[in-house]
Amino acid sequence: MEEETDEALLAGLAEDLDAGFHRLVRDHEPLVHSVVLRASGRPEEAEDLAAETFLRAYRALRGYDRARILALRLKPWLLTIALNTWRNAARDASRRPHHVPVATLPERLHEGPGVEELVESGESQRELGALLADLPQAQRTAVVLRHVAGLSMTEVAAVLGCPEGTAKSHVSRGLRRLRLLCADGPPPTALPEPTGRRDRR
Amino acid sequence: MTTDGSDPLARALGELLAAPPTSLVDRVFSRWIRVPGPIGELYVASTDRGIDCVLPAECAPGGSAEFLAHYRDLRGRPLLPAERPPAGLLPALRKGSARSLRFDLDGLSQFDREVLAVVLRIPSGQTRPYSWVAREVGRPSAVRAVGSALVRNPVPVLVPCHRVTRAGGVLGEYVFGTPMKESLLRAENLDLEEVRSLARARVHFLGSDTTGIVCFPTCHHARRITAPHRRGFRSVEQAADAGYRPCRHCRPGPVDQPA
Numbered sequence: 213m214e215e216e217t218d219e220a221l222l223a224g225l226a227e228d229l230d231a232g233f234h235r236l237v238r239d240h241e242p243l244v245h246s247v248v249l250r251a252s253g254r255p256e257e258a259e260d261l262a263a264e265t266f267l268r269a270y271r272a273l274r275g276y277d278r279a280r281i282l283a284l285r286l287k288p289w290l291l292t293i294a295l296n297t298w299r300n301a302a303r304d305a306s307r308r309p310h311h312v313p314v315a316t317l318p319e320r321l322h323e324g325p326g327v328e329e330l331v332e333s334g335e336s337q338r339e340l341g342a343l344l345a346d347l348p349q350a351q352r353t354a355v356v357l358r359h360v361a362g363l364s365m366t367e368v369a370a371v372l373g374c375p376e377g378t379a380k381s382h383v384s385r386g387l388r389r390l391r392l393l394c395a396d397g398p399p400p401t402a403l404p405e406p407t408g409r410r411d412r413r
Numbered sequence: 414m415t416t417d418g419s420d421p422l423a424r425a426l427g428e429l430l431a432a433p434p435t436s437l438v439d440r441v442f443s444r445w446i447r448v449p450g451p452i453g454e455l456y457v458a459s460t461d462r463g464i465d466c467v468l469p470a471e472c473a474p475g476g477s478a479e480f481l482a483h484y485r486d487l488r489g490r491p492l493l494p495a496e497r498p499p500a501g502l503l504p505a506l507r508k509g510s511a512r513s514l515r516f517d518l519d520g521l522s523q524f525d526r527e528v529l530a531v532v533l534r535i536p537s538g539q540t541r542p543y544s545w546v547a548r549e550v551g552r553p554s555a556v557r558a559v560g561s562a563l564v565r566n567p568v569p570v571l572v573p574c575h576r577v578t579r580a581g582g583v584l585g586e587y588v589f590g591t592p593m594k595e596s597l598l599r600a601e602n603l604d605l606e607e608v609r610s611l612a613r614a615r616v617h618f619l620g621s622d623t624t625g626i627v628c629f630p631t632c633h634h635a636r637r638i639t640a641p642h643r644r645g646f647r648s649v650e651q652a653a654d655a656g657y658r659p660c661r662h663c664r665p666g667p668v669d670q671p672a
Contacts, residue, residue, distance in 0.1 A: 245433040263440035359426035
């Protein structure tokens with residue numbers, strides 16, 4: 213089902229790049245946004261990083277011929293660009309002192325929930341997201357690609373540019389550590405406690 | 414989605430997949446539209462930050478496809494048709510002043526942006542020399558660099574680089590050719606014949622002997638001077654020697670701050 217959708221998207225891109233890209237953004241913005249959000253742990257930057265990812269993807273696609281477009285593994289390809297975009301931004305930010313010009317500070321123009329509330333729709337997700345941010349970077353990225361983005365282990369390894377065994381070990385260590393962190397702090401409500409009787413606490 | 418869907422932790426992680434608070438489509442895609450301009454129609458494209466590309470329709474004989482290709486090469490961004498023109502665009506085109514519009518000039522150098530900001534202030538129906546623009550950006554010797562910056566202007570007509578001319582009444586170069594520069598200026602009711610006959614008489618500045626103020630000949634204030642009181646000058650220095658001070662609106666020379 214998913215594969216078919218990606219094939220249709222790629223065929224659309226090969227046919228009419230801009231129209232096809234519109235469908236690509238609509239279909240895959242949750243994927244790209246979630247991965248840069250969880251990899252960076254910074255909700256205030258995630259939207260910029262996701263938009264930048266799509267622009268880079270578009271610029272790359274402009275240089276690809278039809279055969280190359282049709283042969284793309286869409287999700288791993290997009291997420292490779294997403295992680296590169298995030299790493300570049302993180303490297304640039306570390307080179308110069310962080311400052312936000314007053315003129316570009318986001319204004320709350322809309323009524324209703326702010327960015328954070330919209331990003332984190334529930335308490336449990338907020339807590340799990342926070343715990344994820346505590347993982348070492350390699351483990352966090354691998355866990356996000358495997359379990360948030362739902363890539364296969366082969367695809368995770370391709371995106372990370374490492375052997376599959378290494379990717380596997382990052383994911384399993386990351387999960388083990390997450391379980392420990394869950395046990396330490398208040399457990400995310402979505403996760404049943406080991407006893408399965410959390411309402412007795 | 415994951416192979417071990419039975420694991421509650423993996424399942425909870427899968428639920429972290431969430432759409433951004435607002436769709437990224439408007440952040441990623443530019444919008445384009447064709448609108449009536451001062452001479453023929455204009456193609457206009459804008460990002461979520463402002464207008465970033467203008468092309469007169471007559472410069473795109475291949476129609477919208479040619480404009481879209483031009484835009485993608487220039488900006489490397491995908492495009493969708495806009496439902497309506499960017500806010501304020503049509504009034505700005507009617508008035509001949511785009512000072513209230515938002516522009517996205519992200520790809521340009523600081524110098525180019527400063528040049529365009531100065532040119533944006535030149536009122537409709539008036540012209541200024543390249544050397545004036547150079548002085549106004551604080552680089553009086555960068556006259557040629559100003560010319561190059563204007564050739565790179567991605568938003569012509571709106572940022573009126575057609576109002577920047579060579580000294581001596583010659584219109585000079587234009588991105589879309591001198592004939593279009595002339596048509597644009599005539600559409601703004603500039604009397605090119607008068608400008609040229611003054612230039613032939615080596616009159617580059619006009620002063621009023623009642624106010625003692627000297628202007629560029631196309632300045633709104635210069636055009637109000639009645640013939641008996643009109644004095645012509647070759648240079649601002651010559652006018653200054655005769656006791657005239659530069660106009661504070663068209664700023665033909667360094668202007669003293671009002672006391």
